[in-house]
């Protein structure tokens with residue numbers, strides 16, 4: 001498979017002023033002397049130099065230098081003096097984006113429960129996130145109020161990935177059909193109380209996989225969402241004439257609630273003539289948000305392509321990653337983003353729908369952007385050109401010519417993943433007895449080796 005770096009439109013370096021007068025150049029030299037003496041000590045931990053920044057919140061899509069300091073974004077400018085940073089990494093030709101946010105993931109692993117999303121079907125996030133630029137996930141309802149604190153202790157508190165959660169309206173969470181169809185375990189008050197107790201982690205209420213004709217799961221999820229003042233994410237379960245999609249989108253859901261699996265085609269998202277159900281547009285007008293949630297059974301080209309042609313793009317791109325989905329049509333976050341590139345969506349939009357939009361959907365507006373002062377969650381992505389193929393849940397193929405790969409991921413200003421060693425020095429240019437090269441101010445792994453060195 002041939003591939004190469006996408007030639008980015010480059011606005012840097014800006015043209016140097018020409019024909020400066022003698023006085024002006026002397027002034028310039030004086031100011032340079034002043035600046036260099038003032039910055040004898042580097043100000044920044046890290047400088048990502050020459051990349052193409054895509055930051056939807058700040059409406060930036062241009063070549064910019066990005067400086068990180070103390071785990072925060074410190075400066076984003078057309079040119080930042082390399083002398084101001086302890087460490088400079090050249091990212092020319094690459095995209096620099098906020099860390100990707102996947103708001104539909106299944107991460108309640110480790111309980112040992114078989115065939116359960118509160119168990120074997122879930123993934124430990126760190127092995128799946130950083131390598132594709134994801135720094136934040138929202139677990140989509142694996143745990144309910146009965147087992148959320150076990151999930152928190154078992155996974156959330158022990159992961160490097162930033163994990164939020166949609167709390168399942170089912171007290172037992174996603175432990176399988178027997179639990180998930182039990183109407184008596186969809187209690188509003190304890191769910192809302194748990195959401196309020198863990199306000200910092202629980203970003204919404206989830207309802208999912210319900211096979212019956214009742215509205216109870218949706219109604220109770222919304223009631224809990226009202227008490228806790230958080231949105232609801234709906235996986236609408238089986239398609240039932242007693243509770244049609246149009247009623248959900250035009251009457252039940254509130255502005256800010258999220259309809260996931262929008263391109264599954266399983267619940268009337270597409271009309272018989274192949275077009276987008278008008279209820280989708282009506283829901284959008286009311287402020288309902290639409291999420292991809294690809295997963296193992298919720299994304300079809302024959303639904304997504306015509307709906308997007310009809311003008312129905314998603315608000316957020318997400319994976320629905322779990323152990324049943326990630327080795328099939330859905331591989332990972334970048335693969336799902338690639339599918340939207342393959343359908344003709346511009347890269348700026350694909351990034352916005354994977355960063356700033358999901359940050360707003362889960363009401364974490366400090367994330368998903370590169371504003372000065374924001375947590376320095378950053379992805380450095382390469383857009384390759386070549387011949388690629390993308391398959392849906394039934395294995396149908398759509399060919400594409402663009403593919404994103406992740407070069408580097410930073411979480412809170414620390415390098416947590418790197419593919420090609422862009423931050424590193426060639427081994428034969430290092431001292432003969434070289435040890436770990438990296439500084440804990442920007443390199444997460446350096447801490448391991450520093451403590452090893454101390455032990456010796």
Ligand SMILES: [Zn+2]
Pocket residue numbers: 104106140293295320
């Ligand atoms: Zn899911």
